[in-house]
Amino acid sequence: MSNRLTELLSQRQWLLADGATGTNFFAMGLQTGDAPEMWNVEQPEKVRELQQAFVDAGSDIILTNTFGGTRNRLKLHQAQDRVREINIAAAEITCSVARNAGREVVVAGSMGPTGDLFVPLGELTMEQGIAAFTEQAEALAEGGVDVLWIETISAIDEVKAAVTAAATTGLPVVCTFSFDTNGRTMMGVTPGQVAALMQSLPTTPIAYGGNCGVGAAELVAAITNMSEAALPGDVLIAKSNCGIPEYVEGEIRYNGTPELMAEYVHTVADAGARIIGGCCGTSPEHLRAMRAAMDSHVQGDKPDLATIIARLGQISTGAEDQSRHGPLGENPATQARDPGRRRRGRDPMRKAADDGSFPGGS
Numbered sequence: 001m002s003n004r005l006t007e008l009l010s011q012r013q014w015l016l017a018d019g020a021t022g023t024n025f026f027a028m029g030l031q032t033g034d035a036p037e038m039w040n041v042e043q044p045e046k047v048r049e050l051q052q053a054f055v056d057a058g059s060d061i062i063l064t065n066t067f068g069g070t071r072n073r074l075k076l077h078q079a080q081d082r083v084r085e086i087n088i089a090a091a092e093i094t095c096s097v098a099r100n101a102g103r104e105v106v107v108a109g110s111m112g113p114t115g116d117l118f119v120p121l122g123e124l125t126m127e128q129g130i131a132a133f134t135e136q137a138e139a140l141a142e143g144g145v146d147v148l149w150i151e152t153i154s155a156i157d158e159v160k161a162a163v164t165a166a167a168t169t170g171l172p173v174v175c176t177f178s179f180d181t182n183g184r185t186m187m188g189v190t191p192g193q194v195a196a197l198m199q200s201l202p203t204t205p206i207a208y209g210g211n212c213g214v215g216a217a218e219l220v221a222a223i224t225n226m227s228e229a230a231l232p233g234d235v236l237i238a239k240s241n242c243g244i245p246e247y248v249e250g251e252i253r254y255n256g257t258p259e260l261m262a263e264y265v266h267t268v269a270d271a272g273a274r275i276i277g278g279c280c281g282t283s284p285e286h287l288r289a290m291r292a293a294m295d296s297h298v299q300g301d302k303p304d305l306a307t308i309i310a311r312l313g314q315i316s317t318g319a320e321d322q323s324r325h326g327p328l329g330e331n332p333a334t335q336a337r338d339p340g341r342r343r344r345g346r347d348p349m350r351k352a353a354d355d356g357s358f359p360g361g362s
Helices: 003-010 022-027 036-042 045-058 071-077 079-099 126-143 154-167 192-199 218-231 258-271 284-298 306-313 319-323 348-355
Strands: 061-063 106-111 147-153 173-176 207-212 236-240 245-248 253-256 275-277
Touching: 003 022, 003 106, 022 036, 022 045, 036 045, 045 079, 045 284, 071 079, 071 126, 071 147, 071 207, 071 348, 079 106, 079 126, 106 126, 106 236, 106 348, 126 147, 126 154, 147 154, 154 173, 154 192, 173 192, 173 236, 192 207, 207 218, 218 236, 218 258, 236 258, 236 306, 253 348, 258 284, 258 306, 275 284, 284 348
Parallel strands: 061 106, 106 147, 147 173, 173 207, 207 236, 236 275
Antiparallel strands: 245 253
16 A cells, blocks of 8 residues: 555654653643643634644644544533544644645544443443544544554553544554553553554554653563564664653653653664654653654664663663564454453653543554
8 A cells, every 4th residue: 555654654664653742732721631632623723833843843744633522532522423523623633734844744643442331340441432432533534644652551442443443434543552660551452462563453554663751761672572573674663652651740841851762763763763752741852852863763673672871761671572572472362351461550741641631642
């Protein structure tokens, strides 16, 4: 399938994705508890301003402001009947920025999790999940996006529903999972299982990987493990948070510097990622440093655990264990359902997302 993303990948070794949406919007005036997606229709000039800043910083891929664009998420803001309007508006804003960039920029339609648990852990059926994602995917396609970007996934059932829905549009699909501490997603999925799952789906994503999580070191460890299970030619994505989230004076801030994010680019490129960007906390300033790092990068050896820690900081014990012993050995088709496999406690980013004070996503 020929499309903007595959064409750019055929021309370059690495592509730079964009940075954070929610945390940058907070700096632009978004209030706690408000839906970033509503800005597509209420303050489109601010959405355009941020995405233009990403392009100016060197991003090759920019995501639409639709992370919470399913009716399941929009119903929290009494906007569940505005899915088509909000997603089309977001796509048109992003396309207008990309098409006027003076160079090829890929528009990715962001599709985040529904926020609901699938049966038997929750009440959302596979049919309902597919319907919700289909409604969003069709609106993003109508708005003109180049690719559907399924992101911040934790559960296998959810990615199956999202990919099934996205495939109905005929657009290319990419998927990223969010790996928390212990080297797994919140639902217990390992990086190696993600690689195996992507290869087994009826519609094969053209790229896959990880985003969000708890910092650059943790995500690089996940990508290193994922690359061991990847097939030759698989395109891996890394979109790390900008350092570690911390509560400072009642607000979430990320401690990653532009220098740290530049080092992350070098390290994760060596680990096997070809599409590299930033998630929560990543500003245009960080992206400029990441662009410079990418443009100067010379491929090196795949980093081992000691190298990742030396360059980017400590990672959790579970992720260390996977890095030492490898990601495989579990059934990739089975969604982990044992609550004991979830990590104990919650990091500040996860807690804020759960209580509604942080919009989540990229």
